[in-house]
Amino acid sequence: MKILANDGIAQSGIDKLEASGFEVLTTTVAQEQLKNFINENSIEALLVRSTTKVRKELIDACPNLKLIGRGGVGMDNIDVDYARQRGLFVINTPAASSGSVAELVFAHLYGGVRFLYDANRNMPLDGDSKFKQLKKSYAAGSELRGKTLGVIGFGRIGRATAKIALGVGMKVVFFDPFITETEIAVEFYDGQSVSFPLKGMSKEEVISQSDFISLHVPAQKEYVIGKKEFSQMKDGVGIVNAARGGVLDEVALVDALESGKVAFAGLDVFESEPTPEIRILMHPKISMTPHIGAATGEAQTRIGAELADQIITLLK
Ligand SMILES: O=C(O)[C@H](O)COP(=O)(O)O
Numbered sequence: 001m002k003i004l005a006n007d008g009i010a011q012s013g014i015d016k017l018e019a020s021g022f023e024v025l026t027t028t029v030a031q032e033q034l035k036n037f038i039n040e041n042s043i044e045a046l047l048v049r050s051t052t053k054v055r056k057e058l059i060d061a062c063p064n065l066k067l068i069g070r071g072g073v074g075m076d077n078i079d080v081d082y083a084r085q086r087g088l089f090v091i092n093t094p095a096a097s098s099g100s101v102a103e104l105v106f107a108h109l110y111g112g113v114r115f116l117y118d119a120n121r122n123m124p125l126d127g128d129s130k131f132k133q134l135k136k137s138y139a140a141g142s143e144l145r146g147k148t149l150g151v152i153g154f155g156r157i158g159r160a161t162a163k164i165a166l167g168v169g170m171k172v173v174f175f176d177p178f179i180t181e182t183e184i185a186v187e188f189y190d191g192q193s194v195s196f197p198l199k200g201m202s203k204e205e206v207i208s209q210s211d212f213i214s215l216h217v218p219a220q221k222e223y224v225i226g227k228k229e230f231s232q233m234k235d236g237v238g239i240v241n242a243a244r245g246g247v248l249d250e251v252a253l254v255d256a257l258e259s260g261k262v263a264f265a266g267l268d269v270f271e272s273e274p275t276p277e278i279r280i281l282m283h284p285k286i287s288m289t290p291h292i293g294a295a296t297g298e299a300q301t302r303i304g305a306e307l308a309d310q311i312i313t314l315l316k
Pocket of ligand 1: 049050051071072073074075097243291292293294295
């Protein structure tokens with residue numbers, strides 16, 4: 001049986017699949033060529049990340065497809081319900097990348113409180129007066145320890161983010177419409193573990209109490225953070241979106257950055273992805289990464305292995 005991993009798959013996945021007799025193709029086929037490629041090569045399983053779109057038209061055009069696999073969490077690039085109605089297996093790897101996304105959130109947070117994104121852009125090639133001037137501009141940094149992190153959406157990634165926050169001495173508050181009470185266990189390198197009981201709050205309470213806010217919600221029709229929510233925040237808050245472009249209103253964000261309501265933002269995802277707006281790209285208070293939350297060797301190795309295990313169970 002042939003599998004096309006159109007957005008790539010880690011060697012861990014290829015090894016497991018090949019050992020079970022599958023043939024894995026890792027060619028990247030352009031979206032418009034996919035239908036022909038899948039049919040001409042008798043592909044029965046299509047694996048994607050977030051780049052390849054698997055919409056109704058493609059599903060209809062490939063009657064021999066048995067499985068669509070998402071190496072990652074968000075399935076907004078796949079017409080999941082339609083594919084399942086048509087009898088296809090649709091799978092993802094919901095747990096494998098949480099730790100990596102959470103670490104990227106902290107890269108943005110630590111970068112934000114010390115102006116790393118702007119310092120990197122401005123470090124002078126010459127002249128010690130510019131250096132001294134920059135040293136002054138970036139003198140008002142702050143620490144994360146002791147501050148409050150508000151987590152909006154307390155699924156696997158939200159919880160992994162909370163775990164790091166608790167581990168570095170932050171207070172965590174969270175909002176999740178489905179969770180009222182929970183516990184986070186923080187494990188240390190020596191095997192010790194400390195449990196923190198946490199109670200959910202309303203979105204407004206979380207937003208108004210937080211020094212930093214991180215979003216961990218799926219793609220949805222409405223903004224989760226827009227003009228109203230920015231007005232409820234503390235002055236000088238830092239905000240990170242490593243969830244989905246479109247859950248954060250970027251026009252309202254730029255206004256909030258310009259008024260000083262928001263001190264900095266870290267964005268890994270964009271309303272207009274993969275071509276973020278110029279106002280976002282050029283903004284001196286925004287730290288940006290190109291949707292790389294899950295892009296670590298460790299996460300991709302886990303994703304590849306988890307996808308392969310599911311495929312072997314379902315199709316072997
Ligand atoms: O939903 C996800 O798993 C993340 O957004 C990662 O997407 P990627 O696989 O395209 O990096």
